[in-house]
Amino acid sequence: MKIILNNREEEFGREAMTINEMLILKKYSFRMRIIKVNGELIPREKYDSTIIQDGDKIQMLYLMSGG
Amino acid sequence: MRFPEIENNLKKFRVGIAGAGGLGSNCAASLARTGVGTLVIADFDKVEPLNLSRQYYFIDQVGMLKTIALKENLLHIRPEINIVTHQVKLNRGNIPLLFAGCDVIVEAFDAADMKEMLIETVQMELPGIPVVVGSGMAGWGNTEALRFREIDKTLYVCGDELSEASDDSPALAPRVGIVANMQANTVVEILMRKV
Numbered sequence: 001m002k003i004i005l006n007n008r009e010e011e012f013g014r015e016a017m018t019i020n021e022m023l024i025l026k027k028y029s030f031r032m033r034i035i036k037v038n039g040e041l042i043p044r045e046k047y048d049s050t051i052i053q054d055g056d057k058i059q060m061l062y063l064m065s066g067g
Numbered sequence: 068m069r070f071p072e073i074e075n076n077l078k079k080f081r082v083g084i085a086g087a088g089g090l091g092s093n094c095a096a097s098l099a100r101t102g103v104g105t106l107v108i109a110d111f112d113k114v115e116p117l118n119l120s121r122q123y124y125f126i127d128q129v130g131m132l133k134t135i136a137l138k139e140n141l142l143h144i145r146p147e148i149n150i151v152t153h154q155v156k157l158n159r160g161n162i163p164l165l166f167a168g169c170d171v172i173v174e175a176f177d178a179a180d181m182k183e184m185l186i187e188t189v190q191m192e193l194p195g196i197p198v199v200v201g202s203g204m205a206g207w208g209n210t211e212a213l214r215f216r217e218i219d220k221t222l223y224v225c226g227d228e229l230s231e232a233s234d235d236s237p238a239l240a241p242r243v244g245i246v247a248n249m250q251a252n253t254v255v256e257i258l259m260r261k262v
Contacts, residue, residue: 032179034186039219041190044183059218063179063186064203066232067090067243 001054015054019047022058032063074102076262081105082254083169085157085185087112087133089238090201091175092123092140093247094254099141099148101255106141109153109165110134121240159184163192170261171254174200175247177232186222195221197257199250203227204242213245215253223257225249 002011005026012025019035019042035042036059042050052058082103084091087110095106110133114124128136134152141148153165162185166172172189176182182200189198203226204213212227226246232238 032183034183034190034222036218036222041187043187043191059222061186061200061216061218061222061224062202062228063182063200064205064226064228064231065177065179066203066205066230066238067086067088067175067177067182067201067246 001052003052003055004057006058006060016051019050019052022052023047028060030062030064034061034063035059070102073259077102077255077258078104080170080258080261081107081168082258083166083172084108084175085162085166085172086110086175086177086181087122087137088118088175088177089121089240089243090247090250091173092133092137093121093244094173094175094251095137095141096123096144097248097251098254099145101251102145103148103254103258105149105151107151107153107166107169108134108137109155109157110137111154111156121238121243157181157185159188159192162188166193166196169196171197171199171257173250173254174198175250177238179231190221197221197223199253199257200224201226201246201250203230204246205230205232205236205238207239207241210242210245213242213249215249223253225253 038057084095112133114128114131114136124136138150174185216224
């Protein structure tokens with residue numbers, strides 16, 4: 001499957017995956033983040049139940065303490 | 068466009084400032100100078116001596132509520148500005164009430180979990196109101212890493228999205244000031260688009 005992750009095309013060797021699976025595959029480790037799938041914000045408690053499919057557009061924003 | 072016209076356009080808008088620390092106080096000062104009509108400022112904290120290292124407060128304001136101290140400073144910059152203050156700790160319940168009716172909301176917290184909470188709450192409970200986020204500004208130098216991203220028409224981020232602040236790597240006035248003003252610049256851009 002191919003998805004658009006932060007405006008860049010990324011390929012994964014599977015048909016579909018949950019958000020949590022994508023985070024593990026990409027080795028994303030930051031604790032606080034915002035994820036939007038096709039423009040819709042996905043709250044943290046739905047990371048295991050939200051399925052990402054071929055062609056989906058994912059926007060990810062990392063939140064760092066400081067301000 | 069001349070400044071009086073810019074001011075005249077901006078005075079009808081209302082901007083929410085979630086947190087009156089380094090980002091919020093500096094961003095508010097910049098927005099007040101540019102002519103935004105109303106600022107809605109929420110914070111529960113008091114000014115502490117260490118805050119003076121990067122926040123828009125003065126030594127004689129130590130011990131004051133940040134909302135009151137910031138209002139005082141903004142009125143010294145621009146007496147005609149309308150300031151609404153809320154002395155509360157923001158949460159999922161009160162954010163939709165306190166910031167309803169704002170044209171833009173500035174995310175100006177220090178802690179990453181609060182940033183996440185505010186963005187989630189505004190995007191889900193106040194759909195359509197743009198949020199301008201500050202993320203990643205600890206340390207010094209590395210000016211070229213500070214960037215701006217428009218994720219979509221309701222979510223914008225300023226900062227390097229990388230430098231996490233901690234006791235050993237605090238956020239300092241220069242980079243916090245840059246990011247606060249990037250946020251203010253983004254707010255002005257969003258508002259001027261609506262004119």
